[in-house]
Amino acid sequence: MQAGSSGAGSRIIKDNTAPLWRGAVTLRIVTFLFAVGVFSVHRDGYERPWLGWAVIAAVAVWTALTVYWFSRDRGRRRLLVGIDVMLTTALVVASHFVLSAEQLTRPVPLVPTIWASGCVVFAAVHWGRGAGAATGAVVTVCSIWARGYFNTDMARDAVLLVGIGFVVGLASTTARHSGAQLERALRAEAATKERERLARAVHDSVLQVLARVRRRGAELGGEAAELARMAGEQEIALRSLVAAAPQESTVDGEVDLRPELQLLTTPRFQVSVPATQVMLPATTAAELSSVAREALSNVDKHAGPEAGAWVLLEDLGDEVVLSVRDDGPGIPDGRLAAAENEGRMGVAHSIRGRVEELGGSLSLHTAPGEGTEWEVRVPRRRTRRKGVGR
Known part of the structure; x- marks a missing residue:
């Protein structure tokens, strides 16, 4: 069922413009029939009837080919759409040598007539509104050149062609x-369904076993108490894993930062995140989670085994604030500078360097006996900031 859902999503991405392609193909057939009718009405007055028949034959052949190609997913290629635009404009220009001087000024429709609008629609469906409007402008310029003048009727056609390209695109x-x-x-x-299924399976098996080991080990004491503590840590980590929301990504490559931070939860480290998604570019989310992990690693290394830490994520709209606070002994004044001089670059590279690359600001609040708090502020739009300091 889930695999089918995923497959359905892939088919949607592949075929979501199929109705527009079918409409464009239908338009080409209808406009071809109209062009043949117009040519039949005016064929006796052409300057070069044989060239007119050649243009109509080219229109017929190319209509058949494009109807065949563009009715299939594999035929909707950039190269074919480009060739369609070039051939259509060439046939429009060729009308200058087919119509007589009187027909050009009367005016009589160019040989391809409204069939030429098909390339505008195909380009718009394939490339979007910009390409559609540009193709409409190109066809208009070729039509003006073929007639050798510009009037109100041609201005109207130009607006329609450009407008059609923009709207369809x-x-x-x-x-x-x-x-x-x-x-x-x-x-x-x-x-989500898979995560819920796994959560039920884990809760009914692994989590219950870990919880029983934790309780029984605590009752027995001694070495069993140490096993109970380890089982409790794994129980909390596993609960955080199955409770974390699945990672989601948008078309622009944004992901929700919350799941990455929720996985950092342990008996010593508590994580608090907003109830709603905190969407950030994937690289920004990865760097912020790395900053949090590095800060917690420093707590584990330098604050002692009994120290706890709290990770807080806030979404302020125009910026995201990540705070990591611990209740350890704090950092003595000048200790970070001394560590950097000694070649230990953990804070300078892992935390400060990452924040600078994100264009954010970093502040440190600490004092002996008062714990340590890192506060990272990252703007949603990348704007380089100076002032990453203590």
């Missing part, structure tokens, strides 16, 4: 984004 981009959002929702649903 916007619809195509929206369809792709909607498909990506639906795929993420399906993946999150599948991941």
